[in-house]
Amino acid sequence: GAVVSQHPSWVICKSGTSVKIECRSLDFQATTMFWYRQFPKQSLMLMATSNEGSKATYEQGVEKDKFLINHASLTLSTLTVTSAHPEDSSFYICSASARTGGEQYFGPGTRLTVT
Amino acid sequence: AQSVTQPDIHITVSEGASLELRCNYSYGATPYLFWYVQSPGQGLQLLLKYFSGDTLVQGIKGFEAEFKRSQSSFNLRKPSVHWSDAAEYFCAVGGSQGNLIFGKGTKLSVKP
Secondary structure, three states, X not given: OOOEEEEOOEEXXXXXXXXXXXXXXXXXXXXXXXXXXXXXXXXXXXXXXXXXXXXXXXXXXXXXXXXXXXXXXXXXXXXXXXXXXXXXXXXXXXXXXXXXXXXEEEOOOEEEEEO | OOEEEOOOOEEEEEOOOOEEEOOEEEOXXXXXXXXXEEOOOOOOEEEEEEOOOOOEEEOHHHOEEEEEHHHXXXXXXXOOXXXXXXXXXXXXXXXXXXXXXXXXXXXXXXXX
């Protein structure tokens, strides 16, 4: 089946630093990748949608200069949290789809803790 | 506004008992409906989906869900729960472009 990996699975960083999270589709080409944020006991909130080779589309309220998304290839998308602050601590989940509107396959998530 | 409501935060059932997880949605267009399961350390796994046609949908692991347009509901059911079903379950609604709106999830615990 379709597998999506994320790296790292957890990361701790100091306030003010930047951290990059990778999302890879291992056995299919992902035309579209999605990035979600999940707070404890909350639902997944869509942050942005990215199509390979295009700029990401951010949801309302998500700062695009803070959460930099790059989808440089059909198997890799990255989310960089710039100048991280403790309130950015969360569980970040990516998903990938082989075609627009197609089934999304989810990564295992990355736990970010900003101290 | 588009939203998904899962009214039960936590449900505990005995192994072998039946299960129903509730999901109500608000969506302006024809909804695509999904149920996902999330286990610790694993990505969300799709249990089943409804796009059109038969309103009773069969999924993996013995789960089924019924779409009731009049009630804006898409409840998940399983006739006999196994201990391995303990996990977090998410209902989601989306459109043809693939963007999904998730409910807050229902945590299922299974008593031996």
